[in-house]
Amino acid sequence: MAIQQFKFFCLITSIVIYIIIITTLRAPGINKSVPKPWGPPRICPVHFSEQTITPLNNTKHLLVSAYMDQRVNGLDIRIIGIFRRDSIQPLHCFFCCVDHLSRTRIPATILQHSDNFGFPFVTTDVMCQIPQNCKATHVTLLPQSEKVISPEQIWLPIRNQKTNGKEKRKLQFNFTVCISNLFGDYNNVLQFAQTLEMYRLLGVDRVVIYNTSCSPDLSRLLQSYSQEGFVEMVPWPIDQHLNPSRGWLHSKHGGDLHYFGQLTTLNECIYRSMDRSRYVLLNDIDEIIMPYQHNGLMPLMNMLKQQHPNTGVFLIENHIFPKIPLKESELDPVPQWKGVPGFNILEHIYKEEPNRNIYHPHKLIVQPRSVEQTSVHEVIKTFGQMFKVPPDVCRIIHSPISVPTPPVLEKLHKDTRLWDFREKLIPSVNTVLRRAGLLHY
Numbered sequence: 001m002a003i004q005q006f007k008f009f010c011l012i013t014s015i016v017i018y019i020i021i022i023t024t025l026r027a028p029g030i031n032k033s034v035p036k037p038w039g040p041p042r043i044c045p046v047h048f049s050e051q052t053i054t055p056l057n058n059t060k061h062l063l064v065s066a067y068m069d070q071r072v073n074g075l076d077i078r079i080i081g082i083f084r085r086d087s088i089q090p091l092h093c094f095f096c097c098v099d100h101l102s103r104t105r106i107p108a109t110i111l112q113h114s115d116n117f118g119f120p121f122v123t124t125d126v127m128c129q130i131p132q133n134c135k136a137t138h139v140t141l142l143p144q145s146e147k148v149i150s151p152e153q154i155w156l157p158i159r160n161q162k163t164n165g166k167e168k169r170k171l172q173f174n175f176t177v178c179i180s181n182l183f184g185d186y187n188n189v190l191q192f193a194q195t196l197e198m199y200r201l202l203g204v205d206r207v208v209i210y211n212t213s214c215s216p217d218l219s220r221l222l223q224s225y226s227q228e229g230f231v232e233m234v235p236w237p238i239d240q241h242l243n244p245s246r247g248w249l250h251s252k253h254g255g256d257l258h259y260f261g262q263l264t265t266l267n268e269c270i271y272r273s274m275d276r277s278r279y280v281l282l283n284d285i286d287e288i289i290m291p292y293q294h295n296g297l298m299p300l301m302n303m304l305k306q307q308h309p310n311t312g313v314f315l316i317e318n319h320i321f322p323k324i325p326l327k328e329s330e331l332d333p334v335p336q337w338k339g340v341p342g343f344n345i346l347e348h349i350y351k352e353e354p355n356r357n358i359y360h361p362h363k364l365i366v367q368p369r370s371v372e373q374t375s376v377h378e379v380i381k382t383f384g385q386m387f388k389v390p391p392d393v394c395r396i397i398h399s400p401i402s403v404p405t406p407p408v409l410e411k412l413h414k415d416t417r418l419w420d421f422r423e424k425l426i427p428s429v430n431t432v433l434r435r436a437g438l439l440h441y
Contacts, residue, residue, distance in 0.1 A: 044096035044138060049154045052235050053082075056141055057153060060084040061124075062241055064264060066139050066156040067271045071372070071383060075109065075127040077139055077158060080268050082242075082261060083124040085116065089143055093128035096138035096155060104131040108141060113263060115375045118250035121242060121257045123264045125373065160275045173205035175297050176277035178269035179285050180210060180262040180376075181236065184246065187215035188401065189438060190342030190429075191286060196225065197428040198288050201421050203296040204281070208272065210236040210265040212244075217341055217438060224436040234272075236265060266374055274368040282374065283363040288345075288397045289316050290417055300394055301365070304387070312370020312384030315362035318396045321348035321415070322407045332422075336430055339440050346422065348399040350412040362388065363396055 054063045062082040069078040077093065091108040095101075109127040116122040130136045138155040177199055196207060209222065211233055225231035238244050244260040247253025266282055273280050279301060281289055291300040304314060326347055337344060354360045361377040372381035379386065389395075397418065418425075433439040 043099065044101050044155065047152060047154050048138060049156050053237060053241055054154050054156065055241065056081070057150065058143060058146065059089070060087045062121075063141070063154075063156060064268055065271070066158050067160045067274070068158055068162070069127075069160070069271070071369070072127065074129060076130040077128040077136070078271070079126040079128070079139065079141065079156065080264065080271065081124045081126060082121050082257065082264055083110070083112065084120055085112065085122050086120065088112070088124075089145075091126060091141045091143060093126075094140050094142060094149060095128075095130060095134050095136040096140075097134035097136055100134075102131050102134050102136075105142075106131060111373075113267075113373055113375070114380055115258075115263060117248055117258050119245065119256060119258050120250075123261075123267060123373075160271065162275075171276060171278050173273075173277040175199075175202075175204040175206075175279050175281065176269075176273045177204050177207045177281045177283070178266060178273070179207060180265045180269075180282075181212060181260045182209060182214045182218075182285075183212040183239075183244070183260045185213050185215050187218055188286075188342035189215070189217050189221055189433075190337055190340045191345055191399065192218060192342065193221060193340075193429050193432050194345050194425065195285055195288055196230070197425055197432060198418070198421060200230065200428070201296075201424055202291070203298050206230065206232060206277065208232045208234060208269050210234045210261075210269075212236045212239055212260055215341070221432070221436045221438060224432065234265075234268075236261070263375060266376065270366065270368045270371050270374060277368065280366050280368050281364070282366065282376075283396065286398060286400050287318070287363060288418075289363060289365065289394065290397050291394045292391075292417060293393055295420075297365075304389065304393075308385070308387050310385050311387045312367040313379045313382055313386040314365040315378070315386060315388045316365060316394055316396050317354065317388070317391045318361045318363060318398050319354060319391065319415075320352045320403060321345075321350065321397055321399045322352065322403045322412075323348060323399075324350055324407060324409065324412070334426060336433075336439055340433060340438055343399075343401075345397075345399045346418055346425075348397075349414055349416050349419070350407075350409075351397075351415045352407060352412060 056063050061084060064080045066077055066079045070076050088110060093106040093108050106128050111125040113123040126141060136158055138157055140153050140155045207230060209231060222231060222233060226233050238261045242256040244257045245253045245255030248258055270280055283289060291297060294300045370382055370384035371379055374380060430439060
């Protein structure tokens with residue numbers, strides 16, 4: 001009986017304590033402790049872009065990335081975008097600062113790149129000045145007609161936070177290769193692996209690839225390279241925003257934008273590499289920038305910089321190596337590669353001599369801080385000098401899938417420079433193909 005009375009007493013006591021607590025919390029005029037929110041208060045709006053292509057609200061334009069760039073007097077930020085040429089209007093920049101949201105409207109300077117090849121959309125730089133007392137972390141653009149920042153406005157992170165040229169910082173890489181675009185379910189796996197391994201032998205530290213689409217086999221290879229850290233994959237879903245062209249001339253190929261945005265990705269890659277890489281190579285995956293008097297790119301560039309200390313852009317002449325039937329004595333087949341999609345560039349050993357009486361394209365090795373704007377075959381705006389490298393010093397081994405006109409065999413010249421690296425190249429290609437599960441022997 002005593003136990004039951006004790007339990008009843010405990011129950012009543014608990015109910016009374018609960019009522020007192022509830023009454024106290026609800027009573028007016030009582031000082032209550034309000035829990036603090038988790039983390040620091042948010043200074044700027046929450047809509048930060050995590051995409052590589054971001055539509056600009058209420059315009060026909062696309063934004064790609066924003067970089068600190070104080071090489072042009074009076075300007076601090078360069079936003080790389082893709083703008084429709086017939087719809088460009090005045091814009092203003094707004095900044096998210098470390099400790100506040102700047103409300104100052106900063107007029108933007110809009111710079112269309114000169115190469116548009118007749119397409120409606122063009123690579124465009126938007127330049128802004130950071131307002132005083134603002135350590136900017138993010139930036140957004142508003143048309144002049146809009147007076148208020150919408151809560152849905154998208155903000156871009158500002159990269160390369162210290163690029164005013166006064167700091168000495170250790171660069172992470174000596175050489176970066178920028179492969180502008182993969183599209184159309186590209187499937188030349190063997191040539192891709194050979195080219196990347198050839199560049200590794202020449203001293204390249206990093207390859208940046210902008211990928212719209214590629215085959216499942218190539219995707220497996222690229223994933224393996226990415227896990228290793230040699231390749232940096234940048235998603236490039238340009239076909240979700242525009243009708244990109246597969247050609248370079250609008251009047252011939254149609255579409256909204258040159259070669260799936262090739263010019264934009266080349267410029268973006270330069271700025272992405274500006275604080276990370278000593279040199280950047282701008283070329284396609286079927287091209288290898290090959291030194292002929294040195295066994296690596298660093299000895300080549302050391303010589304060129306010693307001879308041309310004020311040069312930041314080096315133009316490398318293109319030489320086409322078409323696919324032609326080889327004599328049996330020239331063939332050195334690799335049985336392991338039989339089932340791998342693509343073709344063997346080691347069988348491309350005859351080159352066409354360029355016709356230098358007409359325009360002949362080059363590709364580029366640049367010091368990224370020397371470049372403001374680039375096209376495919378030349379730099380549009382530079383802060384330094386340019387130099388055409390003699391072809392006996394360095395030239396491009398260009399092994400295309402096909403050529404516009406059949407080669408005249410009598411005019412071809414044998415060039416087996418790639419064979420100088422064959423003993424190291426073949427086993428390294430086998431290794432990466434096997435690692436990706438693409439080698440069946």
